[in-house]
Amino acid sequence: MTRARTHAWIDASAGVAGDMLLGALLDAGADLDAVRAAVHAVVGDAVSVRTERVRRAGLAATKAHVDLHEEDPPHRTWTTVRALLGAADLPDPVRRDALAVFAALATAEGAVHGVPADDVHFHEVGALDSVADVVGVCAALHDLGVTSASAGAVALGSGTVRAAHGAIPVPVPAVVALSRGRRVRAGGEGELTTPTGMALLAALATTDEDLPELTVAAWGSGAGTRDVPGRPNVTRVVLGEPAGAGRSRACQLEATVDDLDPRLWPGVLARVLAAGAFDAWLVPVLGKKGRPAHVLTVLSPPGRAGELEELVVASTSTLGVRRTECTRLTLERDWVDVRVEGTAVPVKVGLLHGVVQQVMPEFEDVARLAAELGRPERRVLAAAHAAAAAAGWVVGQAPPAGPRRGEAQGR
Known part of the structure; x- marks a missing residue:
């Protein structure tokens, strides 16, 4: 039996937050009861999830509400959240994706505050709100049968926002850290993208691209809290089967090097793979003037090509890197x-x-x-x-x- 692939493209051109993306997926047809069951499996009766139909700058959208039922919920660390997710009765893909999102968020927050990731407290994004948003989004993607996801350029906002330690500039430091390798812009006043929203994109929508070629099956809009005149405060999602099932865009980066100590090559390959390359390999060749040389090839996601090019330059003795746009068939x-x-x-x-x-x-x-x-x-x-x-x-x-x-x- 043939199983159709479902791709989710996320339009964050007006920003993205956890509740906005959750609302968009519910608007696109995700089962609210499935989302509630997943959230309940992790945090029990501490929160409840409901939806409301609203309008944002004249556009209809779904507002996802996470209602807290604890007066003063604790600020949980990443270690605590990881244990909650590990013990919860969740489908494996939902657990895996939720762990990836919180790992990205903890790493970014830890780097910003100068503490180990395991010690990060999620007070800046609200402990229970964040858990419900992340688990809800992962459960919605699973319910919709999404097998891949990507996102376009992200509006981050401008100005300042008040946090636990006082007023900080927008985009806040954690959002900047999570934005590495992505196209971003201000897009308007205020905080348009939250750390939770950017962590969801960083972990689940690793490809940065404009709307890809899809056979559209469903779409949805998730509303933010504010109704901003002249700018719909929504995150949108478009679901569909990719054209040419199993095909995706990539960049092939190449550098020919004839003067690098060969003992360094294993470390170079390990670093580019750790930095997000799809694959990397080395081919021996005979270069100019009869010199033995190597061609380093790195297969990169489009959104990480610039970062990986710089890493190749920093890690080798090359004076330049060639880039070729390509597509790849992936099983x-x-x-x-x-x-x-x-x-x-x-x-x-x-x-x-x-x-x-x-x-x-x-x-x-x-x-x-x-x-x-x-x-x-x-x-x-x-x-x-x-x-x-x-x-x-x-x-x-x-x-x-x-x-x-x-x-x-x-x-």
């Missing part, structure tokens, strides 16, 4: 666990149009198990392949029904 990827000698071995599977194309056990886990069993790696690898086939993961066939560990690639 939908999931993780499944199979058992070999009673031990779980993760297997990465790739699907195209709902049909299994690749089945590959994770080699590091295979090698670890082989060492524990005292057997050759090739035999444990073959056993893992056989276990996957016995579970129904066969190339050329539809995937079996049943739980998975979640997509191997992020949105």
